[in-house]
Structures are given as structure tokens and as C-alpha cells.
Amino acid sequence: MLGYDATSIMAILPEILLLLTGVLVLVYEPLWNKETQRRNAGWLTFGGLLATIVISLLFARPGAPQEVFGGMVRFDWLGFAFKMFFIFAAAMTTLFFMDHEKLGSRGQAYLLLLAATIGMNLMASAADLVMLYLAIETTSIPLYVLAGFMKDSDESTEAGFKYLLFGAMTSAVMLYGFSLLFGFTGTTDLYALMGALTAGQLPAGTAFGLIFLVTVGLGFKVALFPFHFWAPDVYQGAPTPVAAFLSTASKAAGFAVFARLFMVAFSSMEFSAIWVNFLAILAAVTMTVGNLIALGQKDVKRLLAYSSVAHAGYAMIGLVAFSELGIQSVVFYLIAYIFTNLAAFGAVAAFERVTGTTEIAAFAGLSRRASSLALVLLAAFLSLAGMPPFGGFVAKVFVFAAAVKSGLIWLAIVGVLNSIIGVYYYLTFLKVVYLYRSEDEDKPLPVPSPYLMALVVLSIGVILLGTVFAPWFGLSGNAAIALF
Amino acid sequence: MAFPVLSAIVFLPAIAGIIILMIPEERKTEVRVTALAAATFALLLSIFVYVSYDVAAGGYQFIEEYSWLPSLGISLKLGVDGISTPLILLTGVVMFTGVLISWGIDDRPREFFAFLFILASGVFGVFASLDLFMLFFFYEIAVFPMYLLIAIWGWVKTREYAAMKLTLYLFVGSVVALVGALAMYWESGLGTFDMLALQHANFSPEFQRLWFPFVFMGFAVLGGIFPVHNWSPDGHVAAPTAVSMFHAGVLMKLGAFAALRVGIMLLPEGAKYHMKWVILLALVNVVYGAFIAMVQTDFKYVIGFSSVSHMGLVMMGFATLTEKGLIGASVQMFSHGVMTALFFAAVGMVYDRAHTREIPKLGGMAKPLPLVAFGFIVGGLVSMGMPGFSGFVAEFPIFMGVWEVKPWIAIVASISIVITASYIMLVIRRVFFGEMPAEFEGHIGPIRVLDKIAILFLVSLMMLLGLFPSVMLPMVQSGVQGVLSLLGGA
Numbered sequence: 001m002l003g004y005d006a007t008s009i010m011a012i013l014p015e016i017l018l019l020l021t022g023v024l025v026l027v028y029e030p031l032w033n034k035e036t037q038r039r040n041a042g043w044l045t046f047g048g049l050l051a052t053i054v055i056s057l058l059f060a061r062p063g064a065p066q067e068v069f070g071g072m073v074r075f076d077w078l079g080f081a082f083k084m085f086f087i088f089a090a091a092m093t094t095l096f097f098m099d100h101e102k103l104g105s106r107g108q109a110y111l112l113l114l115a116a117t118i119g120m121n122l123m124a125s126a127a128d129l130v131m132l133y134l135a136i137e138t139t140s141i142p143l144y145v146l147a148g149f150m151k152d153s154d155e156s157t158e159a160g161f162k163y164l165l166f167g168a169m170t171s172a173v174m175l176y177g178f179s180l181l182f183g184f185t186g187t188t189d190l191y192a193l194m195g196a197l198t199a200g201q202l203p204a205g206t207a208f209g210l211i212f213l214v215t216v217g218l219g220f221k222v223a224l225f226p227f228h229f230w231a232p233d234v235y236q237g238a239p240t241p242v243a244a245f246l247s248t249a250s251k252a253a254g255f256a257v258f259a260r261l262f263m264v265a266f267s268s269m270e271f272s273a274i275w276v277n278f279l280a281i282l283a284a285v286t287m288t289v290g291n292l293i294a295l296g297q298k299d300v301k302r303l304l305a306y307s308s309v310a311h312a313g314y315a316m317i318g319l320v321a322f323s324e325l326g327i328q329s330v331v332f333y334l335i336a337y338i339f340t341n342l343a344a345f346g347a348v349a350a351f352e353r354v355t356g357t358t359e360i361a362a363f364a365g366l367s368r369r370a371s372s373l374a375l376v377l378l379a380a381f382l383s384l385a386g387m388p389p390f391g392g393f394v395a396k397v398f399v400f401a402a403a404v405k406s407g408l409i410w411l412a413i414v415g416v417l418n419s420i421i422g423v424y425y426y427l428t429f430l431k432v433v434y435l436y437r438s439e440d441e442d443k444p445l446p447v448p449s450p451y452l453m454a455l456v457v458l459s460i461g462v463i464l465l466g467t468v469f470a471p472w473f474g475l476s477g478n479a480a481i482a483l484f
Numbered sequence: 485m486a487f488p489v490l491s492a493i494v495f496l497p498a499i500a501g502i503i504i505l506m507i508p509e510e511r512k513t514e515v516r517v518t519a520l521a522a523a524t525f526a527l528l529l530s531i532f533v534y535v536s537y538d539v540a541a542g543g544y545q546f547i548e549e550y551s552w553l554p555s556l557g558i559s560l561k562l563g564v565d566g567i568s569t570p571l572i573l574l575t576g577v578v579m580f581t582g583v584l585i586s587w588g589i590d591d592r593p594r595e596f597f598a599f600l601f602i603l604a605s606g607v608f609g610v611f612a613s614l615d616l617f618m619l620f621f622f623y624e625i626a627v628f629p630m631y632l633l634i635a636i637w638g639w640v641k642t643r644e645y646a647a648m649k650l651t652l653y654l655f656v657g658s659v660v661a662l663v664g665a666l667a668m669y670w671e672s673g674l675g676t677f678d679m680l681a682l683q684h685a686n687f688s689p690e691f692q693r694l695w696f697p698f699v700f701m702g703f704a705v706l707g708g709i710f711p712v713h714n715w716s717p718d719g720h721v722a723a724p725t726a727v728s729m730f731h732a733g734v735l736m737k738l739g740a741f742a743a744l745r746v747g748i749m750l751l752p753e754g755a756k757y758h759m760k761w762v763i764l765l766a767l768v769n770v771v772y773g774a775f776i777a778m779v780q781t782d783f784k785y786v787i788g789f790s791s792v793s794h795m796g797l798v799m800m801g802f803a804t805l806t807e808k809g810l811i812g813a814s815v816q817m818f819s820h821g822v823m824t825a826l827f828f829a830a831v832g833m834v835y836d837r838a839h840t841r842e843i844p845k846l847g848g849m850a851k852p853l854p855l856v857a858f859g860f861i862v863g864g865l866v867s868m869g870m871p872g873f874s875g876f877v878a879e880f881p882i883f884m885g886v887w888e889v890k891p892w893i894a895i896v897a898s899i900s901i902v903i904t905a906s907y908i909m910l911v912i913r914r915v916f917f918g919e920m921p922a923e924f925e926g927h928i929g930p931i932r933v934l935d936k937i938a939i940l941f942l943v944s945l946m947m948l949l950g951l952f953p954s955v956m957l958p959m960v961q962s963g964v965q966g967v968l969s970l971l972g973g974a
Contacts (some may be wrong), residue, residue: 397620
């Protein structure tokens with residue numbers, strides 16, 4: 001099985017190209033002198049990421065699901081769709097990196113970003129527990145470094161260290177869960193696990209224990225209650241573009257693993273009965289806790305952190321619907337969320353570059369100061385709040401529709417009530433942007449061209465997702481079918 | 485199908501809004517002219533739809549259908565019947581006059597008109613949608629710009645509070661209705677959001693009785709039904725003039741209309757079962773709203789509460805589920821929309837000049853502002869249900885319908901006519917006649933030409949409908965027949 005035929009190469013073509021980009025950055029970065037280096041390394045990374053998307057879309061689209069490399073990696077639409085959006089998110093993040101004072105001038109930042117993206121790609125396509133664990137670590141370690149990248153900032157250092165401690169602990173717990181899975185079944189292959197766990201010799205308590213241990217690790221990745229405590233501190237302390245990447249791609253990668261692991265390996269009757277209820281309760285609590293704490297935040301990055309906790313809860317609704325439509329809606333939700341949250345964090349980063357603060361009060365008068373930036377924030381925050389014609393509205397409707405279809409009406413109602421809380425604090429922020437006056441109104445707030453480019457692309461994406469949603473929904477459907 | 489006139493109406497304002505956003509900020513005149521051009525065009529299109537609706541044929545006309553998400557049965561299906569056609573016209577009228585009145589807005593007019601037009605697109609969309617998903621989509625679009633419009637350009641004292649209150653109330657209502665709509669979608673098993681198909685889904689009576697309150701009340705929040713009405717006076721008062729006009733004139737109809745379309749028409753059994761208490765809630769609206777209006781000292785709050793009272797009549801007409809009641813309620817939606825738009829325009833013009841809305845402080849405004857006084861008096865006559873004006877054409881059938889169902893409710897409700905007359909007379913006498921306080925002497929400038937056009941336009945519409953009810957009644961009747969056939973010949 002360990003043949004290196006064309007399909008195997010196709011399956012990991014995006015990763016190969018990413019690695020190539022990384023090597024190029026590493027080689028060329030020292031040759032550029034200090035003045036011009038910063039943008040060049042960024043554009044090279046951006047170009048590489050873009051080329052990866054184009055080439056993969058043209059030549060490496062998956063056909064029927066297929067396992068390659070001895071069952072380590074599965075080549076299917078679920079993995080592929082997620083990969084494309086991870087790479088897209090990385091490309092947008094690169095644009096945000098370029099004009100960041102601390103990140104843009106260092107080639108290592110781009111390299112770490114690429115490494116994390118490779119890890120995420122493998123997370124989405126891994127079909128074996130060993131591969132999965134390696135992928136998760138490959139993703140996490142560069143992100144720990146990026147979160148603590150600003151060495152001279154105490155907050156950034158704290159963020160990096162906190163993220164590392166939390167991450168190491170939860171991944172150890174998850175690894176313990178993996179080892180038990182292997183111990184009970186004798187296999188690490190996810191699809192073989194499905195058969196082995198269907199036999200049903202495991203007592204319910206043990207099954208729950210296994211599910212719990214695995215959820216600890218993945219719950220940390222997606223910031224699910226009660227494993228969300230790192231998120232606000234890390235988002236606040238980390239450089240804003242890094243926080244953007246953490247809150248979108250990294251969270252989506254966690255969900256990709258959730259989907260594959262739970263919908264495949266844990267899909268037997270006994271198991272699904274346990275985890276559906278367990279995760280449904282976690283989803284309800286996550287939404288509520290995230291939204292309630294977000295209400296009192298004074299810093300927009302912390303606000304977005306708690307909102308991202310809440311969004312993990314909404315997305316989880318689709319997963320516990322335990323149906324094809326459910327997975328389809330999760331994938332759609334994550335796509336919409338990636339676009340929306342990148343736009344929100346990007347606009348915040350553009351603001352922070354000039355003003356040096358992310359306190360909500362500092363955003364007063366922004367609509368008079370930089371009306372285009374204010375409009376991007378308007379689109380992003382309304383999309384997060386679930387208002388049409390933005391992507392967030394359709395995404396929420398699909399997730400709730402999946403829940404109602406599966407009979408989880410109570411969860412849909414909890415979600416609906418939560419989205420009302422959400423509307424309150426998102427609008428409160430927009431009120432500051434649009435309504436309040438400030439003395440700095442006349443000071444210019446230049447937005448560098450890479451930022452402008454990314455924000456325009458993301459805003460258009462957010463609107464397209466909310467109006468012309470059929471193609472995206474079709475894509476999500478392709479991804480969902482791969483699991484059934 | 486030659487020209488897709490409904491999609492033109494629905495999307496024209498949004499496209500205009502985007503174009504307006506692209507005009508450089510400092511070119512305010514260009515912004516205004518573009519806005520007026522778009523509004524005029526939308527008005528002409530809506531007049532075209534109204535005039536060319538074939539009353540004899542009835543049913544849904546101008547149907548357009550574009551597949552949007554086939555796998556879930558979502559399509560962009562537009563069409564109008566005898567009930568929604570007048571409302572399309574109403575939206576066109578209010579949008580046009582709203583732009584005329586807002587000519588003087590000087591703080592970020594670009595954003596103001598853009599948000600207003602996006603809102604207008606949502607409103608047109610709800611009235612024209614025949615697809616449940618799209619109806620929600622447009623409904624939400626019609627709600628959120630309201631927040632910004634009130635919070636940014638509203639009355640400084642209460643705008644933040646009122647805007648947030650309004651948005652949260654409406655959002656709660658719409659998401660509650662959304663859960664009901666999703667339940668309908670899965671229960672029907674048809675795999676489509678097409679409302680014409682869902683009308684024949686044969687939901688079981690138990691299902692209908694369970695979900696009707698969610699759907700109906702969810703939308704009725706926007707219709708201002710008691711006890712979830714109290715966002716509305718606060719919202720009306722805090723909003724800038726054009727937004728008050730839109731809000732009371734059109735948005736509240738949106739709630740009532742959606743409650744009819746989705747609540748009564750899709751769940752008729754539920755409607756029959758629950759209407760006993762809905763009619764009582766509406767009665768509270770009618771009488772209580774009128775009483776509260778009477779004791780207000782703020783000119784604009786008077787109008788705000790009178791809207792609550794008049795929208796109660798709409799709900800009451802619906803709740804009768806009889807032909808007369810439904811016809812009256814549908815005409816009332818149009819008549820009240822035009823009337824309230826006129827009221828708020830008049831209030832705005834007085835406030836812009838006197839800088840106060842306290843009734844005891846005002847007086848003698850008829851002398852410097854004769855046309856405003858004239859407009860307000862006509863509006864007052866409509867509001868009292870005076871024969872010869874549109875209010876009579878609307879309210880008379882409602883009371884007849886209510887009498888058929890429960891005579892005592894009609895008797896109690898008729899108290900409101902007396903009270904309405906008393907507070908309208910009071911306002912007219914105090915604000916427009918009597919001594920003008922010395923401080924205003926020489927400070928009350930004339931109104932703009934554009935304002936005059938707006939007032940005369942609204943006044944002539946109400947008189948036209950009052951004197952020639954036949955321009956609207958047959959159309960509405962054909963629409964009501966469609967509702968009655970779903971109710972099983974009630």
C-alpha cells in the first residue's frame with residue numbers, strides 16, 4: 001500500500017506546494033535588504049499560497065474518496081474543501097502580516113504560518129489517529145510561537161506561554177484517549193475504528209470516558225466550553241493578525257477533525273447516542289457562556305474572542321444534528337465564519353496599526369474618520385450577528401434548520417435566544433463606531449494596500465455567501481457526502 | 485413574462501444604495517439627487533404594478549421564479565396579490581416622500597440614504613416574496629438598518645435606548661417566527677419553501693395550533709400588537725422624520741402583512757383556534773393606545789401611540805377572519821401608512837423650526853406654516869374615520885366585520901373613535917391655532933418646495949381613496965378571496 005503513485009501525490013499536492021513556498025521564503029529572505037525585505041517575503045508567501053489554491057483546484061481535485069499512504073491520509077472532498085479555505089485564510093493573514101510592525105519584517109513569521117497551515121491541511125485529511133495527532137501538533141507548535149511573537153511585549157509573551165501550557169495539557173489528555181482507543185480496538189485507522197466500535201463490547205461508561213478525553217483536546221482547538229479559557233487572553237495578547245488566523249482557520253481545523261472523528265469513528269449507535277447528547281449540552285453552554293461574557297467586554301479583541309467561543313457553540317449545533325444536512329451546515333457555517341471573522345480582525349488590525357489600541361471606546365468616531373473601514377466592520381459584525389444579506393444569516397438558518405430537522409428543537413431555541421444576546425453586543429460596538437464622536441476624528445487613518453485588498457475580498461465574500469449561497473452550499477454538500 | 489418588474493422594484497433601492505455609497509462623501513448634492521432619482525423611479529415602478537394588476541383575474545400576478553438553492557427548495561419567487569399590491573404602492577409612496585422630506589439632512593447623508601434604501605429593498609422584498617425563506621431574508625434586511633438610522637440620525641435624548649429596544653424586540657419576534665417556519669418546512673415534507681405549495685401542505689390541526697402563536701406573534705411584534713408594542717412609540721419618537729415615516733407608515737405593515745401571509749394563510753386551522761384571544765389583544769391595542777395617546781404632552785408621542793391604536797384595528801380586522809374584516813384591515817394598512825407618513829412629516833417640519841415638540845409650548849403654527857396645518861388636519865380627519873377620506877373606507881368594514889363576530893368588541897372598540905377625535909382636535913387646536921408664543925415670533929421659516937410636494941401628494945392620495953374607494957376595494961377584495969378560500973369559506 002505504501003506506493004507513491006499519482007493519486008498519493010495529488011492527495012498531498014497542496015502541502016507539497018506549501019512546503020516549497022516555505023523553502024523559497026527561507027532561501028530568499030536573507031538576500032533582501034532590510035528596507036524592502038518586509039514586503040517581498042510577504043508577497044512571496046502570498047503568491048505561493050495563491051498558486052497553491054489555483055494549482056490544487058485545477059489539478060488535484062479529489063474523485064471518489066480514497067485512502068493513501070497506508071491509510072494515513074484520506075483524499076476526499078471534506079479534506080479538500082477545508083484545505084482550500086485554510087490556505088485562503090493563510091493568504092489573507094499574510095496580507096495582514098505584511099504591514100504589521102513586528103511580524104512583517106521577519107521571514108520566520110511567514111514560515112511559521114505556512115507550517116501551521118500544512119498541519120491544518122493534514123488535520124482535515126488525516127484518517128489515522130497517529131497522523132491526526134502529528135497534524136494537530138504540527139499546527140499547534142508554530143501557533144504557540146506566533147502567539148508569543150512580540151518578544152518585547154509582556155502580553156504577547158504571556159499569550160504564547162498560556163497557549164502552550166493549555167495546548168500541551170489538553171493534547172496530552174487527548175493522546176491518552178487515543179491510546180485507550182488503540183488499546184480497546186487494536187487499530188488506529190479511523191475507518192477501522194468505526195467497525196471495531198460498532199461491535200459494542202465497550203460499556204457505556206468507558207465509551208463516555210473515551211469521548212470525553214478526545215473532546216478535551218479538540219474542544220481546546222475550537223474553544224468549546226469549558227476548554228475556552230485560553231481564548232480571550234491569547235487573542236488579546238497575540239499580534240492581531242495571528243489572532244485572526246487562530247480564531248478562523250485553527251478553529252475550523254478543529255471542527256474538521258471533530259466531523260471526521262465523530263461522524264466516522266464514533267458513528268455507531270451506542271457511541272453516537274452518548275456524544276450527541278454530551279456535545280449538544282456543551283454547545284448550549286458554550287454559546288450561552290460566550291455570549292454572556294462578551295456582553296461586558298471593553299476590548300474589541302476580547303469581545304471577538306468570546307464571540308468566537310459562542311460561534312463554536314453555533315457550529316456545534318450542526319454537528320450534533322448528526323445528519324448529512326448537519327455536516328453540510330457546519331461546513332457552510334465555518335466558511336462564512338472564516339470570511340467574516342477574518343474581515344473583523346483585519347479591520348481591527350488596520351485600526352490598531354495606526355492607533356495602537358483595541359479598546360472599544362477608541363473606535364468612537366471611526367465612521368467619520370475612515371468610512372470604508374467602518375463599513376467593513378459593519379458588514380463583519382452584522383454577519384456575526386446573523387443579519388442578511390451577509391453570510392452569517394444564511395449560515396445560522398442552515399444550522400438551526402438542521403437541528404429542527406433532527407428533532408433538537410430545544411437546541412435551536414437556545415441558539416436563537418443566544419443570537420439575540422449576540423445582536424446586542426455587536427450592535428453596541430457598531431454604535432461606538434457610527435454614533436459616538438471623538439477628538440481624533442480628523443486625524444487620518446491610512447489603510448495600507450495589502451490590508452485594503454484583503455478587506456475588500458473578504459467583504460465581497462461575506463456578501464456573496466449571504467446572497468448567492470447555492471454554490472457554497474453545494475460545496476459544503478460535497479464535503480458532507482464524503483462522510484456518509 | 486416580459487419585464488421582471490417585481491425584481492426591479494425589489495433590487496432597485498439596494499443597488500441605488502450601493503451606488504450612493506460609492507459617491508465621494510463630500511458631494512452631498514449628488515448623493516441627494518441620486519437618491520431622489522432612484523426613489524422616483526421606484527415610485528413609478530410601483531404605480532405601474534398597481535395600475536397594471538389585473539383585478540378581474542385576481543390571484544398572484546407578475547410571478548417570477550429563479551431557482552436559488554434547489555437542494556433545499558429555496559427559490560427567489562416573487563409575486564403580488566390584491567393585498568400586497570397596495571402595500572407595494574404604499575412603500576413606493578413613502579420612499580419617495582421620505583427622500584423629499586430628508587433633503588435637509590446634512591450629517592453623512594450618503595450613509596443615511598444608503599441605509600434607508602437598503603431598508604426599502606427589504607420592505608419591497610417582504611411584500612413581494614412568495615418564498616418563505618426569502619420572506620425572512622428580506623424581513624431581517626428591513627429590520628437592522630433601522631437600528632443605525634435611529635441611533636445615528638435620531639433624537640439625541642432617547643435614540644440609543646430606543647434603537648436598541650426596537651431592534652431587540654423585532655429580532656426576538658423574527659427569530660421566534662423563524663423557528664416556527666423551519667418547523668413548518670420539515671413538517672410539510674414537501675422540501676420547498678414555496679408558500680403557494682405550503683398553503684396546501686395539509687398540516688394537522690394539532691401542529692397548526694401548536695405553532696400558530698409562535699409564527700403569528702413573532703411577526704405581530706412588528707405590527708405593534710399588545711403587549712409587545714412598546715418598542716414602537718419610543719422608536720417612532722426617536723427616529724428622524726423620514727425614518728418615522730417609513731417605520732410607522734410601512735414597517736408596521738410589514739409585521740401585520742407577514743403575520744397574515746405566514747400565520748393565517750399557512751396555518752388557517754391554528755388561526756381559527758387562536759383568534760379568540762388575538763382579537764382581545766387587538767382590542768387592548770385599539771382602546772389603550774388611544775387613551776395613552778390622549779395624555780401625551782409630546783406631539784410625536786401622540787402620533788406614536790395613535791399608530792399603536794390604529795394598527796390594533798388592522799390586527800382586529802385580521803382576527804375576525806371574515807371578508808369585511810379582512811378587506812377593512814387591508815385597506816387600513818394602506819390608509820394608515822399614508823396618514824402616518826403625513827403626520828410624522830408634519831411633526832418633523834414643526835419640530836425642525838420650533839425645536840420643541842411639547843404641546844403646551846407650541847401654538848399658532850398655522851399662520852407661518854399653513855400647508856403643514858392643512859396636511860395635519862387632513863391626516864386628523866382620516867385618523868378619525870371621517871367619511872370622504874380613506875380612513876372611513878378602511879375602518880367602517882373593520883367594525884362591520886367585528887360586529888359579525890362579537891358585537892360587544894365592536895362597541896368597546898368604537899370608544900377609540902371618540903378618543904381619537906378628541907386628541908386629534910386637541911393637538912390641532914393647541915399646536916396650530918391659538919396664540920403663538922412670543923419666542924417663536926419671526927423664527928418660524930417657511931417650508932421647502934419639496935416638503936410642499938410631499939404633503940400635497942400624500943393628502944391627495946388619501947382624498948382620492950376616500951372619494952373613490954373603487955380604486956382599491958375591488959383589488960383588495962380579490963386578494964381577500966384568496967385568504968378566505970384557505971380558511972375554508974369562513
